Amino acid sequence: MHIKIGTRGSRLALWQAYYVRDLLLTGGIDSEIVVIETKGDKILDRSLSKIGSKGVFTQELEDQLQSGEIDIAVHSAKDLQSQLDDAFEIIAFTEREKANDVLVSHNTALSLKSGETFVVGTSSTRRIAILKHFYPQIKTVDMRGNLQTRLRKLEEGQCDALLLAYAGVHRMEYDNKIAEHLLLDEFTPAVGQGSVAIECAVTLDERKKSLLKELLNHKETETCLLTERAFLKRLQGGCSIPVFGMATLNEDQIHITGGIVSLDGSELIRKTQTGAQAFPEELGLALADELLEAGADRILQSIRSQNTLA
Numbered sequence: 050m051h052i053k054i055g056t057r058g059s060r061l062a063l064w065q066a067y068y069v070r071d072l073l074l075t076g077g078i079d080s081e082i083v084v085i086e087t088k089g090d091k092i093l094d095r096s097l098s099k100i101g102s103k104g105v106f107t108q109e110l111e112d113q114l115q116s117g118e119i120d121i122a123v124h125s126a127k128d129l130q131s132q133l134d135d136a137f138e139i140i141a142f143t144e145r146e147k148a149n150d151v152l153v154s155h156n157t158a159l160s161l162k163s164g165e166t167f168v169v170g171t172s173s174t175r176r177i178a179i180l181k182h183f184y185p186q187i188k189t190v191d192m193r194g195n196l197q198t199r200l201r202k203l204e205e206g207q208c209d210a211l212l213l214a215y216a217g218v219h220r221m222e223y224d225n226k227i228a229e230h231l232l233l234d235e236f237t238p239a240v241g242q243g244s245v246a247i248e249c250a251v252t253l254d255e256r257k258k259s260l261l262k263e264l265l266n267h268k269e270t271e272t273c274l275l276t277e278r279a280f281l282k283r284l285q286g287g288c289s290i291p292v293f294g295m296a297t298l299n300e301d302q303i304h305i306t307g308g309i310v311s312l313d314g315s316e317l318i319r320k321t322q323t324g325a326q327a328f329p330e331e332l333g334l335a336l337a338d339e340l341l342e343a344g345a346d347r348i349l350q351s352i353r354s355q356n357t358l359a
């Protein structure tokens with residue numbers, strides 16, 4: 050059997066594709082990597098919320114899954130929208146890396162906790178709103194592009210530090226620039242952060258599907274991500290909405306903590322729920338419902354009206 054792996058061309062995306070290729074090789078399966086450029090890779094000068102975030106990094110990959118040019122598409126799980134088109138499915142989530150965010154700088158003495166004022170580069174609405182909530186002394190500047198581009202901008206002095214996912218920083222071997230590991234109960238990650246999702250067309254050969262699942266899927270991570278993604282789907286949070294959520298598994302219990310922050314950081318709602326491992330989606334939906342009742346509904350409304358005005 051031979052598998053064609055579709056991926057975007059950034060260094061992090063290629064790392065993910067080679068990681069999947071290695072897992073397949075360990076199981077005796079040969080594969081090749083097909084690099085596909087997406088709209089999100091081409092458009093760097095406008096904010097994602099303006100080009101319409103839905104599928105900008107996935108459309109071209111899905112086109113090639115559908116036509117059979119590639120067997121699987123490899124994504125950072127957090128970049129994959131919570132509601133896939135009916136023609137596609139996620140067949141595997143790889144084992145999650147540590148999911149926390151980190152502060153990255155040439156000056157590794159920098160710290161949010163220090164209370165000092167400095168400039169942080171990030172385009173994530175979640176990170177900006179959480180910074181405003183817990184660390185109002187910090188200034189932020191918009192910082193798009195892949196990790197290498199952002200690090201170059203840091204080097205040029207456009208900001209003092211970047212706020213990034215540990216997983217990407219570690220995979221790109223920039224660990225020596227980590228100034229601070231941020232707390233999971235302040236900077237709760239985006240849903241899916243740290244795991245790689247494997248997508249295929251529902252029509253893919255069943256033999257291929259079951260072998261891919263066996264070699265690539267990490268059961269515990271899958272349970273956590275199914276919980277988180279059901280939660281996100283109910284809140285309808287794309288990347289332009291500061292929703293956060295993270296599930297962990299302890300014996301046969303899933304714990305999920307999740308919430309939402311208003312764009313100006315003034316209001317942050319967080320809730321935690323625990324449920325049986327056998328019912329991840331139900332737990333994610335229950336947490337979302339609890340949040341909606343506790344005021345997330347109102348925050349979402351106000352964010353949506355601000356986004357349409359922008």
Ligand SMILES: NCc1[nH]cc(CCC(=O)O)c1CC(=O)O
Pocket residue numbers: 125126127128212213214215216217218241242243244245
């Ligand atoms: N939105 C871009 C993106 N998608 C996945 C990662 C990091 C790796 C991961 O979480 O899988 C990043 C960069 C970042 O947020 O720092």
